[in-house]
Amino acid sequence: MKVILQQDVKGQGKKGQLVEVSEGYGRNFLLPRKLAVLANADNMNQMKQAEESKKHRQAVERAEAEANAKKFESIMVHLTAKGGTSGRIFGSVTSKEIATQLKKEHGIEISKNKIVMDEAIKSFGTYELKVKLYPEVVGKLKVQVTEVE
Numbered sequence: 001m002k003v004i005l006q007q008d009v010k011g012q013g014k015k016g017q018l019v020e021v022s023e024g025y026g027r028n029f030l031l032p033r034k035l036a037v038l039a040n041a042d043n044m045n046q047m048k049q050a051e052e053s054k055k056h057r058q059a060v061e062r063a064e065a066e067a068n069a070k071k072f073e074s075i076m077v078h079l080t081a082k083g084g085t086s087g088r089i090f091g092s093v094t095s096k097e098i099a100t101q102l103k104k105e106h107g108i109e110i111s112k113n114k115i116v117m118d119e120a121i122k123s124f125g126t127y128e129l130k131v132k133l134y135p136e137v138v139g140k141l142k143v144q145v146t147e148v149e
Contacts, residue, residue, distance in 0.1 A: 001026040002039035004047050009035055016047060062134055068108070069139035072131060075108075076142045077101050083124060083147045093121035093145055098129070102141070121145060 001023050005013050009030070013019045018039055021030065030036040037043050079101055081089045095115040103109045116130040124145050131139040 003030055003036035004039050004043050005030075005036050007035050016050065018044075018047070062137060065134035065137040068133050069131075069137055071108070072139035072141045075102075075106055076126075076144055077105060079143060079145050080148045081124075081145055087124050089122050089124065089145065091122075093143070098141075098143055115141070 002018060002020055003026050005015055005017050005019060008014050012021065019036075021036075026036065031038070077098060079093055079097060081091075081093060083089050095112040095117055098115055099110055099112040110131065110133075114132050116132060121127055121143070124147055126142060126144045129141050129143055131141050133139055
């Protein structure tokens, strides 16, 4: 019996997959619990349309991420912090502060989790950080940290 899985089923497959299962397992377990539907012509067409719409949505999201990555190359985020002697900052600059300042200065809202900081910013200067916008799409954001006057 061929069925299309509606949810992930351990040992069978992921949601949206077409799998071959035994008659009893399909009729007595998968179908009554709405974990799968029969693989008839209507359901196959719905599955194909869902796959096509998912691919289209992913292509649009990837294009937006690539456009944002290009936009980040020309942007510089300016932050100010209190500092002590020898050019060190009291505390450190966090990705949350960078995301907040990016929204304030340039109107671009991104999650703090997408900003990749190899190590904490603890001194004044200009830094180039990576921003993970989409799988395999990484932008570079310049951050300048200056001392409060």
